[in-house]
Structure formats: C-alpha cells, structure tokens
Amino acid sequence: MKILITGGAGFVGSHLADRLIKDGHEITVIDDLSTGRYSNIAHLEDTKSFRLIIDTVLNQELMEDLIRETDRVYHMASAVGVRLIMEQPVKTIETIFHGTDVILKFCSRYRKRVLIPSTSEVYGKGTSIPFSEDDDLLTGATDKHRWAYACAKTLDEFLALAHWKETRLHVVVVRLFNTVGPRQTGQYGMVVPRFVHAAMKNEPITVHGDGTQQRCFGHVSDVVEGLVKVLETPECFGQVVNLGNDEEVSILGLADKAITLTGSSSEIKFIPYEEAYGDGFEDMRRRVPNLAKAKRLVGYQPTRSLDDIINDVAAEFRNSVTA
Numbered sequence: 001m002k003i004l005i006t007g008g009a010g011f012v013g014s015h016l017a018d019r020l021i022k023d024g025h026e027i028t029v030i031d032d033l034s035t036g037r038y039s040n041i042a043h044l045e046d047t048k049s050f051r052l053i054i055d056t057v058l059n060q061e062l063m064e065d066l067i068r069e070t071d072r073v074y075h076m077a078s079a080v081g082v083r084l085i086m087e088q089p090v091k092t093i094e095t096i097f098h099g100t101d102v103i104l105k106f107c108s109r110y111r112k113r114v115l116i117p118s119t120s121e122v123y124g125k126g127t128s129i130p131f132s133e134d135d136d137l138l139t140g141a142t143d144k145h146r147w148a149y150a151c152a153k154t155l156d157e158f159l160a161l162a163h164w165k166e167t168r169l170h171v172v173v174v175r176l177f178n179t180v181g182p183r184q185t186g187q188y189g190m191v192v193p194r195f196v197h198a199a200m201k202n203e204p205i206t207v208h209g210d211g212t213q214q215r216c217f218g219h220v221s222d223v224v225e226g227l228v229k230v231l232e233t234p235e236c237f238g239q240v241v242n243l244g245n246d247e248e249v250s251i252l253g254l255a256d257k258a259i260t261l262t263g264s265s266s267e268i269k270f271i272p273y274e275e276a277y278g279d280g281f282e283d284m285r286r287r288v289p290n291l292a293k294a295k296r297l298v299g300y301q302p303t304r305s306l307d308d309i310i311n312d313v314a315a316e317f318r319n320s321v322t323a
C-alpha cells in the first residue's frame with residue numbers, strides 16, 4: 001500500500017515509518033521539522049519505497065495531491081510537549097486544529113482511511129482512574145494555557161467523529177498515553193529522555209513539584225503495533241481507543257529507576273511547577289489508561305516494561321556519545 005505519515009520525522013512517526021517499510025509498504029513522510037529531526041529518518045532515505053517531503057500539513061494544495069494518491073494516512077504531525085504549548089499557545093492551537101481539519105477534509109473527499117492521534121491530556125483533571133474512552137472530559141479554565149493542547153485535540157476528535165457520523169469516513173481516533181523510547185528528545189520537556197540523559201551524564205535530575213505525581217509509560221514499539229492494528233481493523237472505524245501502558249510509577253520513582261539502571265551518581269533536585277513552566281500551570285496527579293477496549297478490538301497488550309524503556313533510551317544515548 002501507499003501510506004502517508006504526516007509528522008513522520010518525529011518520534012512516533014519515524015518508528016511507524018520503520019515498521020510499515022518493513023512490511024513492504026511505500027511510505028511518504030511530510031514533516032516541517034519543527035520538533036522532528038532529519039536524523040530520525042535519515043537511515044530510510046536510500047530505501048526506494050521511502051520519500052521525504054519537507055513542508056507543512058497546512059499547505060492545502062500539496063496535502064490534496066498527497067492524500068489523493070495514498071491508501072492510508074497516519075496524521076502524526078502536531079505541536080507537542082508541555083513546554084512548547086506553554087510557550088507558543090497560538091502555534092499549538094493552529095497546528096493541531098487546522099492541520100487535522102485539512103487532513104480530514106481531503107481524506108473525506110478522496111475516501112481514504114485515516115488515523116488521528118489524540119492524547120491522554122484530554123482526560124484533563126478527571127479522577128476516575130483508570131481513564132476509559134467514554135469518560136467525561138474535565139479540562140481547566142481557558143487562561144491556563146496548558147489546556148490549549150487538550151482542548152485542540154478534543155476538537156480534533158469531535159471533527160473526526162463528525163466525519164464518521166456524516167459520511168462514514170474510515171477514521172480511528174487513538175488517545176496516546178505517555179509514549180517513550182529511542183529518538184524522543186528531552187528538549188520539549190519529555191520526562192524520560194530528560195531523566196535518563198541527565199543520569200548518564202551524572203548531572204542533577206530535576207523533578208517538577210514533589211515527584212509524587214504518577215505516570216504510565218508505553219514503549220514506542222508497543223504503541224506503533226497498536227496504531228497499525230487499529231487502522232487495519234474495520235471495527236475501530238468511528239471509535240476512540242486508548243493506547244499506552246497501564247503500569248504506574250511516580251515521577252520520583254522514575255528518577256530513582258533512571259539512576260539505578262544507568263549506575264549514575266546524579267542527585268535529585270526538586271523545583272516548583274511555576275519555575276519550570278511559568279504561572280498558570282496545572283498538573284494532573286495520575287493518568288492511567290483503561291486498555292480494555294484496545295484489547296477487545298485488536299488484542300492490544302503492551303509487552304515492554306519501564307525498565308526496557310529506560311535501558312533502550314540509555315543504549316541509544318550511549319551509542320550517540322560513542323559514535
């Protein structure tokens with residue numbers, strides 16, 4: 001098949017490209033390299049079945065041409081990362097909402113199957129752990145900029161499901177919970193690479209808040225497997241599906257694990273959220289996915305643990321230093 005991956009030079013998108021090329025598909029990646037990196041897909045450039053286009057998904061003429069000629073679209077392009085969202089809320093909202101609008105419009109016009117990634121952030125301040133796809137969503141006030149990301153993604157979900165309702169567009173919405181692994185950069189506030197890289201350099205590990213907030217981390221290989229399965233399963237069309245890992249760890253526990261597994265002498269430092277992200281930041285205490293729907297629809301079952309994730313991220317960092 002011909003498959004278009006928007007944001008394919010990014011973290012998840014580049015792993016998806018690897019996986020789909022291995023299956024024998026022809027892959028086109030479009031990426032503006034805003035948070036993605038050429039190095040993530042450099043190894044694919046000599047592959048005949050791979051093509052990279054450096055441009056934005058907001059270029060409607062180009063997107064119409066690319067979508068017309070493809071069989072599947074994975075729309076991974078997005079503004080991501082808490083820091084970016086706090087610093088550039090306008091760009092965040094525009095990229096997420098306009099980008100998805102363009103993709104859905106042309107997928108609908110040319111009847112193309114499409115996956116729209118959403119995020120666990122849409123569950124907001126919800127407290128009914130674990131989070132299920134049909135839960136109410138509870139985000140914060142509009143002057144708390146961090147919620148712009150969640151709300152823009154929620155609007156994406158509404159739009160995707162509206163296309164399904166009105167014209168039966170073959171669309172699947174996936175709510176990704178924290179997804180981590182090699183190639184993710186710590187630059188935009190992603191906690192796992194930030195902690196592991198600091199630990200490996202024996203530098204202080206900075207924990208925001210008191211570190212008792214809990215998170216779940218899914219290995220990118222497990223998540224990519226889930227993405228491919230849901231888009232190939234007609235029962236998933238018009239559905240919202242959680243993907244990730246439901247094993248919980250506190251952020252302080254994560255810092256300890258990063259230190260132990262890398263044999264580091266780093267100390268742990270605590271800083272208030274306001275210092276890290278500015279005024280008006282609100283965090284969520286816990287975020288655990290209910291994976292029952294993914295399991296029922298596609299047999300999704302994460303196979304890699306947090307130790308595997310830390311070891312893989314550490315191995316990549318070690319290789320980059322010795323390369």
Ligand SMILES: NC(=O)c1ccc[n+]([C@@H]2O[C@H](COP(=O)([O-])OP(=O)(O)OC[C@H]3O[C@@H](n4cnc5c(N)ncnc54)[C@H](O)[C@@H]3O)[C@@H](O)[C@H]2O)c1
Pocket residue numbers: 006007008009010011012013030031032033034035036037055056057058075076077078079080095099117118119120175176177178179180
């Ligand atoms: N990684 C996670 O934990 C996580 C969690 C929840 C949701 N998601 C979602 O998964 C998707 C992929 O995220 P990721 O972690 O790989 O982030 P990423 O930043 O590595 O990937 C996003 C890619 O989109 C590209 N991009 C941004 N704006 C663009 C535009 N206008 N035109 C073309 N390309 C553009 C970036 O350059 C980047 O390569 C996003 O939709 C994100 O919201 C990820």
